[in-house]
Structures are given as structure tokens and as C-alpha cells.
Amino acid sequence: MKTIVLANAKGGTGKTTVAVNLSACLALHHGKRVLGIDLDSQGNFGISYGVDPRQLTHTAFHLLTAEAPDVRAYIKEIKPNLHLIPNGTVNLNKICHFWIHYVEVRNIASPSNCDHFR
Numbered sequence: 001m002k003t004i005v006l007a008n009a010k011g012g013t014g015k016t017t018v019a020v021n022l023s024a025c026l027a028l029h030h031g032k033r034v035l036g037i038d039l040d041s042q043g044n045f046g047i048s049y050g051v052d053p054r055q056l057t058h059t060a061f062h063l064l065t066a067e068a069p070d071v072r073a074y075i076k077e078i079k080p081n082l083h084l085i086p087n088g089t090v091n092l093n094k095i096c097h098f099w100i101h102y103v104e105v106r107n108i109a110s111p112s113n114c115d116h117f118r
């Protein structure tokens, strides 16, 4: 399995456009099984594939923040080889709060602090 991350701190640089075209190209023209995961709170990756973010109950954000999620509930089939875990239009404050908490937990859980959890 290969993982391709399309990320750039600068906005409007074609991340979503490349994600949509690359995923479709790999799945539909090269026969690869593709799972796209939208980690952008705008939800544009899913919207490009006809997913309405307002209708979503299971988003990538929910998946990341759920306790013991069944990942299958979050995957939408777009075409037989092309699947997507879409994102809703999540409030950016929620995303920031989640990532700050996540980074804090990771820092606390670094090897030098492992005793903290024994």
C-alpha cells in the first residue's frame, strides 16, 4: 500500500485539484484501489465527488476524534476502485482544539515521559 499526502501551508495552491484528479486517475485509469481521506475542514475533496458535506454524519474529523471507531462506517464508495472518507465543513475552532489536544497528548506520551502513564 502506498500513502500519498497532498499538503501545503499556503492556500489555493492546487492541493484539492491534484487530490481529485490523481485519485480518479489512479483508480479509473490504472486500476488501483484508492481510498481518499479529506483532512481539510472545507470538505472540498468530497464536494468534488458529489458528496454533500451537510448530509454527513461520519466524517474524517469524527473518525479522528472517535473513541473506538469502525472505520468502515466512514468510507463512501464513489466508484468500485475509488473510496473516500470525506470531511464535513467542520468549525475550524474544533479542528484547532483537537490538534492542540492531540499534540499535547503526544508530547506528554514521549518516551521520556512514559512513567507518567504507568
Ligand SMILES: Nc1ncnc2c1ncn2[C@@H]1O[C@H](COP(=O)(O)OP(=O)(O)OP(=O)(O)O)[C@@H](O)[C@H]1O
Binding pocket: 010, 011, 012, 013, 014, 015, 016, 017, 018, 040, 042
Ligand atoms: N494546474 C492548475 N492550473 C491552473 N489553475 C489551477 C491548477 N490547479 C488548480 N487550479 C485552480 O487554482 C484554484 C485553487 O485550487 P485548489 O482549490 O485545488 O487549491 P487548494 O490548495 O486545495 O486550496 P485551499 O487551500 O483553499 O484548500 C482553483 O480555482 C483551481 O481550479
Ligand SMILES: [Mg+2]
Binding pocket: 015, 016, 017, 040, 042, 044
Ligand atoms: Mg483545498
